Amino acid sequence: MKIDWAALGSVFGVSLVATLLLVGLFTLGIIGLSKQEQAAARGGSAAMARTGAYACFGLCLAAVAYGIYLIVV
Numbered sequence: 001m002k003i004d005w006a007a008l009g010s011v012f013g014v015s016l017v018a019t020l021l022l023v024g025l026f027t028l029g030i031i032g033l034s035k036q037e038q039a040a041a042r043g044g045s046a047a048m049a050r051t052g053a054y055a056c057f058g059l060c061l062a063a064v065a066y067g068i069y070l071i072v073v
Contacts, residue, residue: 022063029056 032053
């Protein structure tokens with residue numbers, strides 16, 4: 001039995017980068033929602049923070065849906 005170490009390393013690297021990007025996007029979404037609450041508490045407009053947070057969550061959802069699509073098809 002022969003293991004293709006280059007392919008295994010490539011899969012590991014891509015998985016690591018994808019995980020870090022997905023977690024980073026979700027974290028940015030949570031930060032955006034917390035900034036929205038802070039802006040609302042100060043009496044300011046929080047539309048930009050809310051829009052950015054929803055965009056981050058939408059990108060996370062799209063990435064997860066694409067991953068499920070790749071598994072199923």
